[in-house]
Amino acid sequence: MQVLIQLLITGIAMGFIYALVAIEYTIIWNATGLLNFSHDKFILFGAYMFAGTYVLSLGLPPVIAVLCTIITMFLFGIVSAFVIFNPLSRLSTNLFAVIGTVILGRIITEAVRLIWGPLPFSLDGFLKGSYKIGSVVVSRSHVIIILVCTLITVSLQLFFKFTKTGKAMRCVSENKTAASLMGVNVSINIALTVGISAVICAIIGILVVPIFNVELQMSSMIGLKGFASGVIGGFGHLPGAILGGILLGVVEIFGSMIIPSVYKDCLSFILLIIFLLIKPSGLLRDRK
Amino acid sequence: MRRFKKLITVLLASSLLVTTLSACGNSAGESKTTGESGAKSTATGKSIKVGVSNMMTGPMAAGGIRMKQAITLAFEEINAKGGVLDGRPLEMVLVDDAGTQTGAVNAVNKILGDNVAVSIGPHTSSMVSATQEIYRKAGVPFITAATSPKLVEAENPYFFRISVSDGAVGPAMVDFAIEKYNAKKIAALYDTDDYGVAADGATKSFCDEKGVEYYSEGLTTGDKDLTSQLSKIKSWEPDVIFDFTHDAEAALTVRQLSELGMDDIPHVGPNALAMSQTYDLCDAEQLEGTYASTDFFADETNETMKAFLDRFHDRWNEDVERYAAMYYTAAYLVADAIERAGSDNPEEIRKALSETKDFEAVFGSLNCNDKGEMNTNLYILVFDGEKSMSVAQ
Numbered sequence: 001m002q003v004l005i006q007l008l009i010t011g012i013a014m015g016f017i018y019a020l021v022a023i024e025y026t027i028i029w030n031a032t033g034l035l036n037f038s039h040d041k042f043i044l045f046g047a048y049m050f051a052g053t054y055v056l057s058l059g060l061p062p063v064i065a066v067l068c069t070i071i072t073m074f075l076f077g078i079v080s081a082f083v084i085f086n087p088l089s090r091l092s093t094n095l096f097a098v099i100g101t102v103i104l105g106r107i108i109t110e111a112v113r114l115i116w117g118p119l120p121f122s123l124d125g126f127l128k129g130s131y132k133i134g135s136v137v138v139s140r141s142h143v144i145i146i147l148v149c150t151l152i153t154v155s156l157q158l159f160f161k162f163t164k165t166g167k168a169m170r171c172v173s174e175n176k177t178a179a180s181l182m183g184v185n186v187s188i189n190i191a192l193t194v195g196i197s198a199v200i201c202a203i204i205g206i207l208v209v210p211i212f213n214v215e216l217q218m219s220s221m222i223g224l225k226g227f228a229s230g231v232i233g234g235f236g237h238l239p240g241a242i243l244g245g246i247l248l249g250v251v252e253i254f255g256s257m258i259i260p261s262v263y264k265d266c267l268s269f270i271l272l273i274i275f276l277l278i279k280p281s282g283l284l285r286d287r288k
Numbered sequence: 289m290r291r292f293k294k295l296i297t298v299l300l301a302s303s304l305l306v307t308t309l310s311a312c313g314n315s316a317g318e319s320k321t322t323g324e325s326g327a328k329s330t331a332t333g334k335s336i337k338v339g340v341s342n343m344m345t346g347p348m349a350a351g352g353i354r355m356k357q358a359i360t361l362a363f364e365e366i367n368a369k370g371g372v373l374d375g376r377p378l379e380m381v382l383v384d385d386a387g388t389q390t391g392a393v394n395a396v397n398k399i400l401g402d403n404v405a406v407s408i409g410p411h412t413s414s415m416v417s418a419t420q421e422i423y424r425k426a427g428v429p430f431i432t433a434a435t436s437p438k439l440v441e442a443e444n445p446y447f448f449r450i451s452v453s454d455g456a457v458g459p460a461m462v463d464f465a466i467e468k469y470n471a472k473k474i475a476a477l478y479d480t481d482d483y484g485v486a487a488d489g490a491t492k493s494f495c496d497e498k499g500v501e502y503y504s505e506g507l508t509t510g511d512k513d514l515t516s517q518l519s520k521i522k523s524w525e526p527d528v529i530f531d532f533t534h535d536a537e538a539a540l541t542v543r544q545l546s547e548l549g550m551d552d553i554p555h556v557g558p559n560a561l562a563m564s565q566t567y568d569l570c571d572a573e574q575l576e577g578t579y580a581s582t583d584f585f586a587d588e589t590n591e592t593m594k595a596f597l598d599r600f601h602d603r604w605n606e607d608v609e610r611y612a613a614m615y616y617t618a619a620y621l622v623a624d625a626i627e628r629a630g631s632d633n634p635e636e637i638r639k640a641l642s643e644t645k646d647f648e649a650v651f652g653s654l655n656c657n658d659k660g661e662m663n664t665n666l667y668i669l670v671f672d673g674e675k676s677m678s679v680a681q
Contacts, residue, residue: 003523006548010515120536122543122569130547137549211544212512213536213569221512256516262480262506264516 002136007253013142015249016149017204021226022233022241023156024200029236030173031193032089034097038105039201040223044216045108046073046202051123051214052116062126069202077198080104081191089190113216120215127210141210148207152200153242160238169193221265225252228272234282243283326364326603331371335379336632338363338622339399339407339428341419346387351411354611356382357604359408362619365599372626378619385410389418400426405632406625406641407431408618411611413439413482420444429638431621433614437486440659447660448641450617450649452583454483458491458532460666461556461581462498464681465528469554475526476504477517477541479533487532487558509534514544521550528554535560539569546574556581562669562677563609576673579680584610584651585667587679596650617649621662 025039036042046069054065084104088097127141160166171179172189180186205219212218225248230236233244248268256264275282340359343352363378371377381402385395392415399407400422406429410416413436420442423430429446437455439447465471474495478484488504495502503524505517514537521529529550531541538560545555555578560566562582567575586608587593596616600608624647626632629640644656652665670680 003519007516007519010513010519014513119565120569122539122571124571125573128571128574130549132549137547139547141547208512211547213539215536217510218512221510253516257520260506261517261520262508265508265511 002134005136006138007257008250009138009142009146011250011253012246013145013249014253015229015246016146017208017222017245018226018229018248019242019245020149020152020200020204021222022230022245023153023238024197024204025226026230026236026238026241027169027193028085028197031169031190032085032097034085034089034094034101036085036194036197037098037101038108039197039226040219041105041108042073042077042198042201043205043208043219043223044112045076045205046198047205047209047214047218048112048116049073050202050206051121051126051209055123055126056121066206069206070199073198073202074195077195078191080198081194082187085194086187086190109216118216120213122213123209139211141207145207148203152203156196157238165189165192225268228268231272232275232282234284237282237284240282240284247283326361327368329364329367329371329377330369331367331375331377333371333374333376335377336372336626337379337381337402337404338619339381339396339402339404339409339430340383341385341392341395341399341407341409341411341415342382343387343391343411344382344384346391348387348412351611352387354606354609355409355411355615357606358600358612358614358616359619361600361603362616362623364603366620366623372623373630373632376632378623378626385415387412387415389414391415392419393422396422400428404428405634406622406637408615408622410434416447417442420447423447427638428634429641431618431641433611433618436482437490438482440661444660445642446638448656448662449660450621450654450662451614452663452666453661454487454532455490456661456664457559457581457583457666458487458530459494461530461668462491462494462500464579464581464668465530465554465556466498466500468681469528471500471527473501473503473524473526474528474530475521475524476502476530477514477521477533478504478506478531479509479537480506481509483534484532491530491532507533507537509537511537512540514540515548518544518548518550522548526553528556530556532558533560534558535563535566536569538566542570542574542578546571551577555579556668559583559610562667567671567675570675572673572675575671575675578671580669580671580677582610582667582669583663583665584613585669585677585679586613587651587667592648593650613650617651617654620649621647621654 025036028036049072050065050069054060054068084100088100127144130137130139160170168184168189171184172186176186229244229248230241233240252264252268255267342356343349363380367377381399381404383395383398385392392410396419408431410419411433413434416432416434416439423446424444431448431450433451435451435454437453465474476488476491478488492502505520507514507517533541538557557578557580559582561580586597597608600612625637625640629636642656644654644662647654654662656662667679668681669677671677
């Protein structure tokens, strides 16, 4: 029983990470109609910037380092929106934009390798430790992942529903021409969206630092699984992305209790293929 | 459209630039061979050629540098003392194998074309399995520190190994667990590659022999979340946990064992955990009390080892690690075998190598068995709270 509870918490925590990844690229998809293929590299960049520069080189306390990383990544997002997403999303075919984001991903990876070096490292003592409730041991990092992710999803929903900027962003994702006719500045809107997406990426990167090592491959698997959870939940649909992420995290970890754990990753992708074959619109998409 | 073209040009140019720069970054590390030049040779006779297949470039280049430095140092020392066979110096025929299988095949062919008496390397198990038939055909013995237990299946009389086979590591760990913790149930986490599967298999059959219950869970290289494997192990309630994994996963195992509240179960890690690039990834507190099994440990309390560490540091201004210790030993073993054979004939040297008995290496004595395995000196190290290690067995 305790093992089940422990696994459930781990599953939900990983699920929330996948959900955040799905959210982060879904908002760009909604705003620009582009798939950001460099999204997992944004996560990588955020994690390295936080751990490598702000904590290890500059020696800032974690809270300030988190703030600095968020601000830097927001600016990075804005810049890449003006340089890549905005011009590319206006082109006749999406193919150019796809290639553009793939290349952006390569540039980020190589830049990370040049700046911080190829050797992996870790942060001593950051979000370390565990809570003991009876005989169930819950790691502190998993609890924090669940709390932070819930906070982000709720505040994003509130932002989109109740603020003027949020409403404008939803307008842009519905119809760009109509939005610009109504006086919404589409390019600034897209820049803001990419900025927010980059901030979410940075937060994902920071959250996985205590459970993974900081290395060049750290985000590739969560990137892929985040993509899968978006498809499972309903592509381009935010609540669907969250549901898909948590479902994937939980199914994956409980599935590995039945089948050998080595095939854990296969399970996620089998689930993705099943959904593509049977219900391509995803779990929640048809409500729209 | 013009704007787009401009953008793509800039993107391509910068990605090119980044790639070139990163290539430069890789090669920068290689030219770092500092330190004053070595001792002068006093041997004057006709030199005896010793082939060295060395990974000077490629993914293993860091190890290749140490390997080259170690052999160079050993040959300088031997030649300064008058060489072998009454004044004949040893000469290194150094060829780059780039750390790949094709590279190794080319390198070994080139070495053999140079009529060497005996050869050292290549280093990795995959490179050895690609080249050992070439050595057999040419009738030239070679010494390696590759660790895969599969290599002896070729029954190659020209194959000599001075590292401890992965197949021998598991049983030694089981003996340790029984002796120290009176273990009845042992669980293991293993990488599902060549190394992990072999180690897991050897440990399983040894446990069956000893009447110890054994349970193992696999993982794939690159896995980040080991919770499900470790939870399954936890619910099985083992007395001792082993892991047969590589650098990144070994560090993750230490961390996630602690996160799951499994610190109280003794944990014996793989040789990867005994290397600084791995244990630097772990938290000192989480590492405390963890064991690591390895065939190399820079034990400063051992005089022979200490003297070697100092000499190596004086010559190259670098610290000794596993590569250096292994191939320094290989170089001395070559000299010893030539001396015992009394000739530079490869077949005679092979015979001498196969008769190696009580050869004193920096890390212990070497004895050759009928499969060409020479080393059974395995350390079990234990970490204290400050990431320093001491010998537990």
